[in-house]
Amino acid sequence: MNVEMTKDVVRMTVTPGNPPQPSSPTARPPRVAVGPSPAMRAGSVLQAIREGASVTSAVHPSVHAHPAAVDIRGFELWYGSFKALHSVSMPIPRGRVTAMVGPSGCGKSTLLRSINRMNDLVDGVRTTGALHVGEHDVYAGGVDVISIRRRVGMVFQKSNPFPMSIFDNVVYGLRIYGERRKDVLQECCERALRQAALWDEVKDRLKQSAIGLSGGQQQRLCIARSIAVNPEVLLMDEPCSALDPIATQKIEELIREIAEKLTVVIVTHNMQQAARVSNYTAFMYLGRLVEFGSTADIFQNPQLPETEQYVTGRFG
C-alpha cells in the first residue's frame, strides 16, 4: 500500500537540533520514496490526495547526485485557513534545471514563490517546516528577506520591464544595492545582456525605453536584469506562457545556457518544455509533491502510474 500517514516520517528530518546540512552528502535525508507496487491501481494516489490523505512523495535517489542549492524539508504553507502546501520535501540540485509541473492549483507557483519569500506579500500566509537556500534558513526568525532575494532571482510569467531605458533596467538591481561606478555598471550590463542573448539586438539602443522591445526581448531583458546581480538561484514562473514559439525557443536555449552557472527552478504547464529544458522534474498535485526525479526518469520511467498519466497528457 503506497498511501499512508507519513507526516511523521518527514517531520523527523526537520526536528530542532538536527539542522539540515544541504551541501553535505553525508547528511542526506532518509529517502521516503515508495516504489511502484504491483498491486497499485492507477489513480489511487491522486484519489487519496483528493480525499485529504497524506501521501509519501516518490523522491528518486538520483536527485541526491548533486548537492542541494535549495533544500525544502517538510515545508507547509497556509493562506489563511487554506492549506496550500502539504509537507513538501525536495532537495533542488545545484547547478541544474529543475522543472515543477502539475495541474493548475497544485501549489507549484506557491512553492516557487516560497523560495524567495514572495508569498510574504500575501495577507495571512503562515508556514512551517524548513527551507534553506545554500546555508541560509529562509524562514528563520529575523532573517534578512532582502538578502535572501538578492541570492534568489525571479522571472515572472508576464515580462515586467520597468518604464526606463534598457540599460537602467539591467543595472537596476546593482543600483539599488548602492553600486554607482559607471564602468562597473556598464560592464555588468553588457555581461548580463550577453548571457541573456540580447546584447546583439539592443547594444545600439541601450538608452531607449525597454517598453519598446518585443515580448520575447522584454522577457530576456528581465532575465538579464535578474542575472546581472549574480544570484545563486533563478526562479522562473511560467516564463514563456505569454510568448510565441520562436521567442519561447530562445528563452529555452537561454535557460540551458545560464544553468551552467546557477540553479534554475522553472514552473511550467508545458510538458514538452519541461522535458526539453530541465534535468529534474517534480510532479505536484493539490499541494503535495507526488514524484520527483530526473527528467528522463519522470518522463520515461516514473515510479507512479499517475505521474506517467500526467506527463503524457492523459490527465490534468
Add this chain to the structure above:
Amino acid sequence: MPTPPTTPQPGAATAARAGAGGRSRPWGDVVLGSLSTGAAITIVLLLAMIVLIVVVSAWPSIKAYGLPFLTESTWRPNELEETLRDPQGRIVYDDDGEPKTVIEPASFGAAPFIWGTAVSSALALIVAVPLSIGAALFIVRVAPRLRIAEPLGFLIEFLAAIPSIAYGIWGIFVLRPFLEKHLEPALRWLLGDLPFMRWMFFRTLADGTEVPIPLTGRDMLAGGLILAVMIIPIITAVSRDVLRTVPRAQVEGVLALGGTWWQSCAAMLRYGRAGLFGAVMLGLARAAGETMAVTMVIGNVNQISLSPLAPAQTMSSLLAMDAGDPNNPLHFSSLFYIALILLVMSLVFNVIARWLVVGSKARTFGS
C-alpha cells in the same frame, strides 16, 4: 372538408413584425431618442452660450486693453481726482488760489489677480502634493493590510464633498486666528532676523523706507493653506486610482531583485508618474477656480507682493468681491475678461490632466 386557416401562421406573424420593425421604429423609441438627443444638444448649447456671453461681455475690455491687460497691475474701478503737481512736486494752484486737480480715468489690469491665483495655487500644491501622494501610497500599500482602505477612501471622498463655504468658515474662525497668533509670529521669530528673508516680513514704501508687514492671518499664506486643504481630497483620490492601476508585477519585480519596501513604492510612483502629474493638474484646476473659502481669508487687497504674509486677491475672489456692483461698463467688461482668463486656464489644466490620467490608464491596460 378542411377549413382554410383564418389566422396567419405564427411564423408568418413574427416575420411580419420583424419586417415592420425594420422599416419604422416604435414611437416610444422615437420619443425617448429625441428627448435624450435634445438633452445632449441643450448641454452643448448651454456651454456654447456661456462662452459666447463671456467673450461678448469681455469684448470692450479686450478691445481697450488687449493682451497687456494680463501684465497691467493697476485695478482702479473708480475715476481718481488727484491734485496736480509740477515736476518739482509742488502743488499747482489755479487763479482762485484753489489746488488744480486732474481726473485719472478708471483703469484695469489683471496682473495682481493672476499673481494671486498663481502664488496661492502654488502654495497649495507645495503643501498638498506630498501629503496627498503620501496618503494615496498609504491607502494602496499599507491600508489594505490593516483593512482600512475602504473607510479611508470613503472619508477622503467625503472631504471632497464638503461645500467650500464650510471650509471658508473654518478658515475664518480657526485657520486665520491660528496663523495670526501662532504660525506667523513663529515664522517671524524664526526667520525675521535673517537678512535674506526680509522680503517676507517687510515691505518697501514709495519713498524707500521699509515697514513691517502686519501679521493678520488674512493673507496669501492663509489662502494657500485653505486651498491645500481643499485640493488634498481630489489629488489623493485620483492618485490612489492611478497607483491602483500599477501592475503588481512592477512591485514584485523590484522586491524580487532585493529592493526594499520603499524602493518598491518608488517604482510604483515612477510607473504612475504621468497619471500622478494629471492628479496634480486636477488639483491645480480646482485651486485656481476655488472662490468662496479663499475670498474669506486671503485679505482682498489688489496688490502684487512677494511676501506670503501680505494680503492678496485671486481672480475668482476678485470676481466674487466686485461682480455684485460694477462701477462702470469697462469695470463690468474687465470682470468678464478675467472670467475668460479663468475659463481658458481651467480648460487647459483639465485637458492636460485628463490626457495624462486617461493616457496612463490606457498605457497600463494596453501593454
